[in-house]
Amino acid sequence: MNSEKPIVQMRKVCKRFKKTTALDQVDLEIYPGRIIGLLGANGAGKSTLLRHIIGLYLADTGECVTFGCEAGKLGPKELARIGYVHQQGELLEWMTVRQLVRYVSTYYENWNRELEEKYIADFEISTKARVGSLSPGQRQRLAILVAIGLEPELLILDEPAAALDPVARARFLDLLLQIIQAENRTIIISSHILSDVEKVIDHAVIMKEGRILLDCGFDELRERFSQVRISALTGELPAELPFENVVYCKRSDGQAILTVRDCPQEKLQEQAKRLDCWVEIETLPLEEIYKIVVS
Amino acid sequence: MLLEIDHHSGLPIYRQVIDQLRQQIMAGRLSEGEQLISVRELAAQLRVNPMTISKAYALLEVEGLLERRRGIGLFVARLRRDQKTRTKAKLLEDILRKAAVTAIQFGIPEEKTQEMLTKLYSKYDSQTRSQSNE
Numbered sequence: 001m002n003s004e005k006p007i008v009q010m011r012k013v014c015k016r017f018k019k020t021t022a023l024d025q026v027d028l029e030i031y032p033g034r035i036i037g038l039l040g041a042n043g044a045g046k047s048t049l050l051r052h053i054i055g056l057y058l059a060d061t062g063e064c065v066t067f068g069c070e071a072g073k074l075g076p077k078e079l080a081r082i083g084y085v086h087q088q089g090e091l092l093e094w095m096t097v098r099q100l101v102r103y104v105s106t107y108y109e110n111w112n113r114e115l116e117e118k119y120i121a122d123f124e125i126s127t128k129a130r131v132g133s134l135s136p137g138q139r140q141r142l143a144i145l146v147a148i149g150l151e152p153e154l155l156i157l158d159e160p161a162a163a164l165d166p167v168a169r170a171r172f173l174d175l176l177l178q179i180i181q182a183e184n185r186t187i188i189i190s191s192h193i194l195s196d197v198e199k200v201i202d203h204a205v206i207m208k209e210g211r212i213l214l215d216c217g218f219d220e221l222r223e224r225f226s227q228v229r230i231s232a233l234t235g236e237l238p239a240e241l242p243f244e245n246v247v248y249c250k251r252s253d254g255q256a257i258l259t260v261r262d263c264p265q266e267k268l269q270e271q272a273k274r275l276d277c278w279v280e281i282e283t284l285p286l287e288e289i290y291k292i293v294v295s
Numbered sequence: 296m297l298l299e300i301d302h303h304s305g306l307p308i309y310r311q312v313i314d315q316l317r318q319q320i321m322a323g324r325l326s327e328g329e330q331l332i333s334v335r336e337l338a339a340q341l342r343v344n345p346m347t348i349s350k351a352y353a354l355l356e357v358e359g360l361l362e363r364r365r366g367i368g369l370f371v372a373r374l375r376r377d378q379k380t381r382t383k384a385k386l387l388e389d390i391l392r393k394a395a396v397t398a399i400q401f402g403i404p405e406e407k408t409q410e411m412l413t414k415l416y417s418k419y420d421s422q423t424r425s426q427s428n429e
Contacts, residue, residue, distance in 0.1 A: 035344060174342055181335060181345060199302050202344045219307040219350070227305075233399050278396040283305030 006031050007154060007186060008053050012062035015048055015210075022048040024210040026062070030188065032153070035180055037201035037218070038190040039290070044207040046190040047087060047158050053188075054082055054156065067154075080108055083152030085143045087159050093132035097142060100131055101149070108150040116149050122171060136163040144172070148179060155179065157189040161196045173200050194290050206293050214293050225284040225292065226268055228258040230277050242271050247292055259284065259292070296325065296332060300341050308343050312351035320360055320371055321383050331361065331369045 008030035015023040022045050030036060030053075038046050051057040052064045055071040064071040067078045092100055105111040120127060123141045134142065140163040147155060161169045177200055179185055191197045204221050206214040214221070225247075230237060232254045241249075241256060248259040260268065265281055272279035284292075298315045300308055319325045331337075334352060338345040352369055355361045362372040374382075398408040 033346070177338070177342060177344065181338070199342070200344060202346050219309060219347075222305055222307045225305075231400070233396065278400070283307070285303065285305045289305070 004031055004033075007067055009065045010049075010052065010062070011064075013049075013052060013059045013064055014061045015052070015057060016060055021210050023052070023059075026210075026212055028205065028212060028215065030154075030186060032184045032186050033180075034203050035176065035187045035189065035201045036203045036205060037194075037197045038188055038205050038207065039194060039197075040190075040192060040207035041294070042192055044192075045210040046192075046207055048210075049207070050084075050156050050158050050188065050190060054079070054084055080110065080150060081153045083147035083150055083155040085140075085147045085157045085160050087162070091131050091139065091143065091146075093130070095131050096127065097125060097129055097131060097134075098127040100142070101127075101145065104146050105149060110151050111149050112151050115151070116145065119145050119148070119175070122175075123168065137165060137168065140164060141168065148175075151182075153185060155185070155187045157187065159190055159192070161191065161193075169196065173197075176200050194286055198286055206290070208294050221289060222283055222286065223265075224262055225289050226260050226263065226265060227282045227284050228256075228260055228268060228272070229280040229282070230256045230258070230272075230275065232277050237277060238275070242274050243268070244271075259288070261292070296337075298337075298341060300343060308347045309351040309354070312337075312341075312348065313354055316351070316355060317358075317360060317382070318386070321379070321386060325371050327371050327373045329371045330367075331371070333368060 006029040008028070010026050010028040013023050013026040014021070024045075026045075026049060028049070038049065040046050048057060052059060052071060053066055055064075055066070055074045058072045066074060067081060069075075069078050092103070095103065101116060105113075105116070119125075123145075125138065125141055125145065129138075131139070131142065140160065144157070144160060147157075161172060164172055176187055176189070180187060189197050189201065198218075202218050204214065204216065204218050205212055216224075228243060230241065236253045237251065237256055241258070243258055243260055243263075245261050245263050246258050247261050250257045268281050269279075272281065296319070298312060300311055302308075304311065316325070325331075331352070332340075334345050334348045338348045341348075352361060356363060356369070359374070359378065360372055361369050363369050394412075395408070398405075
């Protein structure tokens with residue numbers, strides 16, 4: 001799958017704001033056709049990283065290359081291939097929604113009117129309202145519309161679901177899946193809430209304190225951890241349980257629940273056979289996996 | 296083809312798709328030679344990433360349960376009888392194993408457990424059922 005060229009390449013990127021290290025030796029490659037979840041607590045460096053990709057911030061050291069071009073030198077040609085929805089979403093307050101959409105669309109040859117109409121209908125956006133009078137949820141919907149209307153090859157969404165209510169959030173995720181159906185589109189979506197994005201992402205990048213802790217396929221992440229439940233057929237469990245890479249272990253006389261990392265299920269099953277016990281091997285709920293990775 | 300995805304399960308979605316399709320093929324709900332709906336359609340229906348579905352399909356192809364006809368799509372493969380028997384036995388064994396262990400842990404004797412299984416079998420088996428109605 002990685003025979004394709006990455007559309008974003010970050011190498012050893014460092015960024016400091018006064019005394020705070022916002023990005024610390026960040027290496028990241030983004031391949032086309034994926035939905036990447038950028039996960040981490042508030043202040044982990046997610047927004048800063050995203051801004052480097054489009055050249056809004058420049059690295060102190062290291063380099064960031066987007067669409068083959070140094071991020072600081074991106075021109076209109078490259079920028080027309082990128083849609084960006086930022087957290088604070090600054091829009092032109094005095095325009096009506098319709099005016100704003102028309103205004104933005106004139107900048108892009110590839111603006112999709114059909115998608116625009118469909119989105120406005122699906123998300124119940126009132127086109128006559130003034131931008132300044134919109135509720136946070138409506139603003140966010142408008143910001144998303146403005147970013148996807150140009151049919152970007154790379155869509156960057158910084159905490160896009162935060163201000164949406166649950167119904168709009170679900171519809172929004174469906175919309176992302178529709179967008180990705182088109183060939184070679186790529187979406188990077190940041191969130192501090194895993195459950196917001198776990199439905200759609202196929203790749204996870206987890207950040208903490210300006211560093212990338214983990215960068216791997218989402219399925220791979222789920223398979224990296226297993227929960228092993230052991231119960232004695234009769235009496236007590238043996239004192240020693242033959243498992244390696246145990247992260248957590250809870251046990252009583254007749255039962256034990258282990259969390260194991262980086263051990264394939266087949267190998268666990270082999271190890272389980274040596275025990276004269278009932279052993280169930282399951283995957284771990286995602287929230288648990290996330291907690292282990294960031295702790 | 297009716298599939299259901301549990302998004303909160305830690306089991307990767309492609310694995311859920313594989314398990315359910317394998318189950319449906321073995322139960323004959325998806326019959327030999329039947330064409331599967333396309334990756335895009337199934338992805339749209341389940342509201343998941345298309346890559347997830349193509350991964351599931353590809354692995355079932357490797358397993359031999361599906362076959363690709365170039366330019367047309369994926370079909371349920373014609374399986375050798377012994378291969379089918381083996382797969383079914385393995386799926387059933389996984390379920391029965393749990394029953395056996397529960398019986399042991401509860402202290403229910405072997406004969407009693409077998410008797411319960413026999414009773415349940417005749418309760419749900421349509422042939423036995425229609426005979427008893429006659």
